[in-house]
Amino acid sequence: MNSEKIVRTTDISEAYSTYISDEHAVLMAGGVFLKLQKRSVPVIVDLSLLALDYIDVKHDAIYIGAMATLRDIETNEHVPTAVRQSVEQVAGVGLRNLATVGGSVCGQYPFSDITTALLALDAQLKFHNEGIISLEAYLKNHVPKRDILLEVILPMGVDSCFKCFKQVYTDFSLINVAVASDGNWRIAIGARPGGPVLITAQSLKDHQLESLIDTIAFGSDSRASDEYRKSLATLFIKEAIEEVASWK
Amino acid sequence: MEITMSINGTSYKTSIDSNELLVDTLRRLGFKSVKRGCDTTSCGICSVLVDGKLVPSCSFYSLRAEGKEILTVEGIQEEAREIGHYLTAEGAEQCGFCSPGLVMAVYAMQLELTAPSLEEVKHYLAGNMCRCSGFEGQHRGIMKYLEVATNAN
Numbered sequence: 001m002n003s004e005k006i007v008r009t010t011d012i013s014e015a016y017s018t019y020i021s022d023e024h025a026v027l028m029a030g031g032v033f034l035k036l037q038k039r040s041v042p043v044i045v046d047l048s049l050l051a052l053d054y055i056d057v058k059h060d061a062i063y064i065g066a067m068a069t070l071r072d073i074e075t076n077e078h079v080p081t082a083v084r085q086s087v088e089q090v091a092g093v094g095l096r097n098l099a100t101v102g103g104s105v106c107g108q109y110p111f112s113d114i115t116t117a118l119l120a121l122d123a124q125l126k127f128h129n130e131g132i133i134s135l136e137a138y139l140k141n142h143v144p145k146r147d148i149l150l151e152v153i154l155p156m157g158v159d160s161c162f163k164c165f166k167q168v169y170t171d172f173s174l175i176n177v178a179v180a181s182d183g184n185w186r187i188a189i190g191a192r193p194g195g196p197v198l199i200t201a202q203s204l205k206d207h208q209l210e211s212l213i214d215t216i217a218f219g220s221d222s223r224a225s226d227e228y229r230k231s232l233a234t235l236f237i238k239e240a241i242e243e244v245a246s247w248k
Numbered sequence: 249m250e251i252t253m254s255i256n257g258t259s260y261k262t263s264i265d266s267n268e269l270l271v272d273t274l275r276r277l278g279f280k281s282v283k284r285g286c287d288t289t290s291c292g293i294c295s296v297l298v299d300g301k302l303v304p305s306c307s308f309y310s311l312r313a314e315g316k317e318i319l320t321v322e323g324i325q326e327e328a329r330e331i332g333h334y335l336t337a338e339g340a341e342q343c344g345f346c347s348p349g350l351v352m353a354v355y356a357m358q359l360e361l362t363a364p365s366l367e368e369v370k371h372y373l374a375g376n377m378c379r380c381s382g383f384e385g386q387h388r389g390i391m392k393y394l395e396v397a398t399n400a401n
Contacts (some may be wrong), residue, residue, distance in 0.1 A: 001267075003266070003267060005266070006266045006267075006309075006311060008311065028309075031307060031309055031312075032289055032307050032310070035269070035306075035307045035309075036307075046309075046311075046312070048312055071301075088371070089315045089374075090374010091289060091290065091375055092292055092300045092304075092353075092373075092374050092376060093302050093353070093356070093372055093375055094289070094292055094295050094304045094353070094375050095289045095304060095307075095356075095372075095375060097301045097302055097303050098289075098303055098304070098307060098308065106319060124324050165271075169374050169375050172374060211389075
């Protein structure tokens, strides 16, 4: 992507006002997908100087700055298991040193691995203007508001697990699932056409689980058929539930 | 616009276009080991270190290099020769096009990991593609190099 102007600032208010002053302005987080796009925009707002590349662990929650890289997340042992597992096979270390959690979430890529894991963990998103909204609500509102994501907030002490199927190690997933439990179960299914969806349940017996999975439209595209995704996801969900339950 | 960055320990002040990518800036300044391969962050051939971290220079906007320390294979010639020796000894080198990126990834891995297992090495280097020799020979060479390098320290 080319732009007439790239604005670099350490001031979040300036970044935000520049962004909303032009409807064609674009935010740059890691810049990886931006660079691949063949179009021109009047203004790019570079978020790399806003000091949003932190991971703060507090007693109640973990606060991940929107500009923390996927590699930062992978190598931080305090980050919930599913989230760390979800970034392990996102391209190579080099790309993970650039790509950020904010860019991954706000890009709303249907193939995203980390968004599935964050959804299972009931991540809360803190925006500059809107304040805090849940990732679940953010994904349901299909047209994202023009705002700047500041951080992703995850609860501490929730057991979780992520699984995905890729044809080669660093490929996009054909299907991914993440399971989290704090007593109630949250099961997210992603890398399907249309992005991740969520199932919640208080208890899970096999027949209940299968009828819950039956309610999901997995979707077919050039990567995999609906049926194939469903059979993989069913297996992964059962395995992930067993793993999460065994950690208690 | 103008940026100042350190490349292999030397300070450079250079004029860039705001949309310029680091691979192009480095090549213009004469660092021809840095090559554009896939241009989509998939192959790892353009890898350099920015402040000690491995990054694909084809997707790193040059203006973000302001004040940073860049390291290319030209800056680690001794280590590169050593790693190259172990790769060629395993017959793992053919055209050599991908080698600078692979060497930078091995160098970055050494900064980050202590005595990694073969699985950890494969995981770390999964973003570096080689089109002509396959990976088994590379892995053999890299494991032998790491063993010797670790014992030497």
